[in-house]
Amino acid sequence: MATFISHSPAETESLGEQWGRAVQRGWVFALSGDLGAGKTQLVRGIARGLRVSSRVHSPTFTLVNEYTGGRLPLFHLDLYRLETPNQIHGAGLDEFLRPDGVAVIEWAERLADGGWKLEAGKFMTVRIEVTGESKRQIIYEDSGA
Numbered sequence: 001m002a003t004f005i006s007h008s009p010a011e012t013e014s015l016g017e018q019w020g021r022a023v024q025r026g027w028v029f030a031l032s033g034d035l036g037a038g039k040t041q042l043v044r045g046i047a048r049g050l051r052v053s054s055r056v057h058s059p060t061f062t063l064v065n066e067y068t069g070g071r072l073p074l075f076h077l078d079l080y081r082l083e084t085p086n087q088i089h090g091a092g093l094d095e096f097l098r099p100d101g102v103a104v105i106e107w108a109e110r111l112a113d114g115g116w117k118l119e120a121g122k123f124m125t126v127r128i129e130v131t132g133e134s135k136r137q138i139i140y141e142d143s144g145a
């Protein structure tokens with residue numbers, strides 16, 4: 001487990017960028033943290049590290065946005081709107097837990113709420129805590145094969 005203290009959106013993005021440069025096919029980033037914590041900001045960095053050129057926006061009407069054109073396909077999921085275990089199970093998430101590319105999941109704690117276990121494949125669990133107006137504590141740990 002490691003902790004990164006970010007002092008600005010740009011610093012959060014560059015942490016993501018480092019991860020995006022190093023990440024390998026099949027990885028899942030499971031992000032948690034409050035509204036406005038900086039999850040999407042981190043995804044922008046991951047996309048940049050993968051050399052995805054399109055602008056990253058959180059999926060709002062769909063569950064997942066797919067970005068191609070980078071070193072690996074990037075699947076960006078936001079589970080905020082999934083509330084019940086049934087919705088979570090019905091959402092067709094399996095393919096994104098073993099992605100043919102890289103998956104980044106905002107509100108990944110919803111998975112645990114639905115009884116999923118993040119045990120398949122390679123995971124990076126990331127928790128972002130708001131510790132000041134522009135300060136964030138980013139706690140992360142990689143696990144799995």
Ligand SMILES: Nc1ncnc2c1ncn2[C@@H]1O[C@H](COP(=O)(O)OP(=O)(O)OP(=O)(O)O)[C@@H](O)[C@H]1O
Nearest residue numbers: 006007008009012035036037038039040041134136
């Ligand atoms: N150190 C920081 N790291 C990341 N974001 C920061 C930081 N300081 C301030 N911010 C601001 O916090 C906000 C983070 O927004 P972002 O959309 O990334 O959050 P989110 O966790 O994805 O929220 P949501 O749950 O609504 O999707 C932005 O307005 C950003 O400018």
Ligand SMILES: [Mg+2]
Nearest residue numbers: 039040058106
């Ligand atoms: Mg977001």
